[in-house]
Amino acid sequence: MKKTDKTQFNSSVESLKKTKMLENDRNDMESSIFSALDTRIPVIPGFIPSPYQHSVFERTKKPLILGLSGIVIFSGSLAFAANGALPGDTLYKIKTKVTEPLVLLFKHDPTERAEYQLGLANKRAAEIKILKDRNTLTVEQSKEANEIMMNNINAAWDDSENITTGAKGSIQIDIQRVKSDLINSTNNGIDSSSSLKATSTISSSNMNNGSSSIDLKQDLKVNSSGNRLIDANGTTPHNSSASSSPISKPDLSFPSKNTPDLN
Amino acid sequence: MNIEDRRKDFKQRLTVAYTNHSDSLFRLCLYKTSSNETAKDILQETYLRYWDYLSQGKIVDSEKAFLFQIARNLIIDYYRKKKSVSLDSLKEEGFDPGDASHNKIVNEAEVNIAIETINNLDEKYKDVVYMRLIEDMPMEEIGRSLGISANTATVRFHRGMKQLEKEFK
Numbered sequence: 001m002k003k004t005d006k007t008q009f010n011s012s013v014e015s016l017k018k019t020k021m022l023e024n025d026r027n028d029m030e031s032s033i034f035s036a037l038d039t040r041i042p043v044i045p046g047f048i049p050s051p052y053q054h055s056v057f058e059r060t061k062k063p064l065i066l067g068l069s070g071i072v073i074f075s076g077s078l079a080f081a082a083n084g085a086l087p088g089d090t091l092y093k094i095k096t097k098v099t100e101p102l103v104l105l106f107k108h109d110p111t112e113r114a115e116y117q118l119g120l121a122n123k124r125a126a127e128i129k130i131l132k133d134r135n136t137l138t139v140e141q142s143k144e145a146n147e148i149m150m151n152n153i154n155a156a157w158d159d160s161e162n163i164t165t166g167a168k169g170s171i172q173i174d175i176q177r178v179k180s181d182l183i184n185s186t187n188n189g190i191d192s193s194s195s196l197k198a199t200s201t202i203s204s205s206n207m208n209n210g211s212s213s214i215d216l217k218q219d220l221k222v223n224s225s226g227n228r229l230i231d232a233n234g235t236t237p238h239n240s241s242a243s244s245s246p247i248s249k250p251d252l253s254f255p256s257k258n259t260p261d262l263n
Numbered sequence: 264m265n266i267e268d269r270r271k272d273f274k275q276r277l278t279v280a281y282t283n284h285s286d287s288l289f290r291l292c293l294y295k296t297s298s299n300e301t302a303k304d305i306l307q308e309t310y311l312r313y314w315d316y317l318s319q320g321k322i323v324d325s326e327k328a329f330l331f332q333i334a335r336n337l338i339i340d341y342y343r344k345k346k347s348v349s350l351d352s353l354k355e356e357g358f359d360p361g362d363a364s365h366n367k368i369v370n371e372a373e374v375n376i377a378i379e380t381i382n383n384l385d386e387k388y389k390d391v392v393y394m395r396l397i398e399d400m401p402m403e404e405i406g407r408s409l410g411i412s413a414n415t416a417t418v419r420f421h422r423g424m425k426q427l428e429k430e431f432k
């Protein structure tokens with residue numbers, strides 16, 4: 001095969017690079033292209049402007065999406081940050097008034113709702129304990145947490161009333177137990193959070209067997225610090241004649257004399 | 264924007280495209296067809312096709328790569344029309360549409376040295392080497408106009424250059 005000289009090739013490349021149309025050819029072609037364009041008036045769909053092209057949504061779509069993403073990210077971060085807030089913190093109200101009720105919105109089963117509310121009551125007790133341990137608990141903080149806690153217990157009770165399964169009895173016993181534990185702990189300075197954890201979790205066996213199979217005697221032993229709320233038949237002393245529910249709704253407000261001594 | 268405004272806008276874009284790329288496209292057509300008249304015809308049709316494309320409201324990422332792609336397709340069409348048999352089968356048999364031997368040869372003998380040497384390369388390396396060496400196109404654009412990735416274009420260019428080295432004395 002015929003070999004090429006590299007220098008010749010390079011100079012040839014440079015010449016080729018400089019190869020252009022003659023100026024006349026160039027101008028002729030340009031005019032012929034543009035005159036041809038006049039005969040090619042496009043009547044094609046691309047030329048018909050969309051009626052939605054200038055709609056408000058079209059114009060505001062980008063900022064709208066950006067704004068919505070910003071809101072979602074911001075509120076998500078806020079909710080995450082508020083999760084660890086304690087009574088007295090700025091974010092505590094967001095946690096108790098926004099985040100937790102929002103989670104509750106997505107729970108439709110009365111059993112789930114009651115369990116969730118009970119969990120929240122336990123959380124409040126744990127928060128008080130943390131502040132107590134740090135020696136930073138004030139009367140206002142305690143009041144605030146206690147109020148929310150009572151609301152949670154009340155709401156749990158209301159939800160439990162709507163339960164139609166056999167778990168109703170056991171959940172209501174649990175609610176009462178939680179309530180009595182809270183009162184006991186605030187009266188006697190017992191570590192409430194640990195005992196509450198035990199009572200708030202409704203065991204599956206209790207759920208399945210209903211109130212009749214709950215070992216109430218044993219429960220009473222655990223709660224035998226003076227506030228007997230449940231007797232051996234599963235009824236309460238407050239309203240032992242109630243027949244619609246195995247357990248009547250307890251008096252869920254803290255007695256004023258039981259307000260914890262915070263100092 | 265109404266139709267008249269759009270037409271004006273497209274005409275302006277076409278004028279810019281003509282000013283910027285007509286020489287490169289002419290060289291490509293000349294290199295592929297080795298005929299001054301054919302090169303001019305193909306060049307004109309390239310811009311008219313580009314106009315049609317723009318008129319449909321379609322968007323072009325890389326203008327030069329797109330124009331090169333149109334020109335290459337038109338060159339293939341030109342050879343298909345010229346020959347009654349398929350170009351692909353001809354290519355399989357070793358036919359090269361850019362081969363200067365069966366066309367009017369570009370007058371300048373010096374220019375022919377580069378064209379002939381590049382045409383001696385394997386089919387898949389020719390265009391990449393041409394676009395890089397003669398047109399100084401970035402690999403991204405070469406890839407787009409040939410319908411391959413920039414990486415593949417780079418690999419082909421280096422292999423083509425190795426083969427080109429063997430062509431030298």
